[in-house]
Amino acid sequence: MDRPLLLHVAVLLGLTALAVNAAQSAEPPQPDSARQQALVHLVRQDCGSCHGMRLTGGLGPALTPERLAEWPDDALVATIIHGRPGTAMPGWERFLNESEAGWIVARLKQGFPPLD
Numbered sequence: 366m367d368r369p370l371l372l373h374v375a376v377l378l379g380l381t382a383l384a385v386n387a388a389q390s391a392e393p394p395q396p397d398s399a400r401q402q403a404l405v406h407l408v409r410q411d412c413g414s415c416h417g418m419r420l421t422g423g424l425g426p427a428l429t430p431e432r433l434a435e436w437p438d439d440a441l442v443a444t445i446i447h448g449r450p451g452t453a454m455p456g457w458e459r460f461l462n463e464s465e466a467g468w469i470v471a472r473l474k475q476g477f478p479p480l481d
């Protein structure tokens with residue numbers, strides 16, 4: 366291998382390492398916009414059947430920003446994914462992955478978007 370080619374390979378390897386690093390330190394992936402709409406429907410309809418159509422409480426507690434503020438995000442994600450054994454709160458792992466549950470938690474803490 367002559368020198369310019371070696372240099373080229375070294376630069377390419379360096380760039381690849383940088384790209385991998387950037388991908389690892391990036392925010393968790395956001396659901397795409399179609400999936401976000403599906404998640405809003407799921408929360409308003411399925412979660413709403415217990416937490417109230419306006420998410421202000423029913424069989425389950427209110428899922429309002431005021432009520433959820435005291436909980437760390439990962440505890441809420443775990444509640445959504447695994448449910449609360451011994452209560453009516455079911456686990457949603459068959460329908461949601463952790464980043465989708467994280468997206469829902471972030472939206473609930475801001476005031477959940479309406480159905481369009």
Ligand code: HEC
Pocket residue numbers: 407408411412413414415416424425426428432433441444445449452453454455457469
């Ligand atoms: C079958 C009824 C039911 C459904 C459906 C349901 N939940 Fe729950 N949920 C509950 C109950 C009951 C609790 C309270 C459990 C307890 O006593 O700790 C709860 C608790 C929670 C909590 C913890 C809040 C707190 O203040 O304790 C979160 C967050 C939550 N649910 C989110 C969701 C989401 C998001 C969905 C839809 C993906 C959902 N729930 C669907 C019944 C339900």
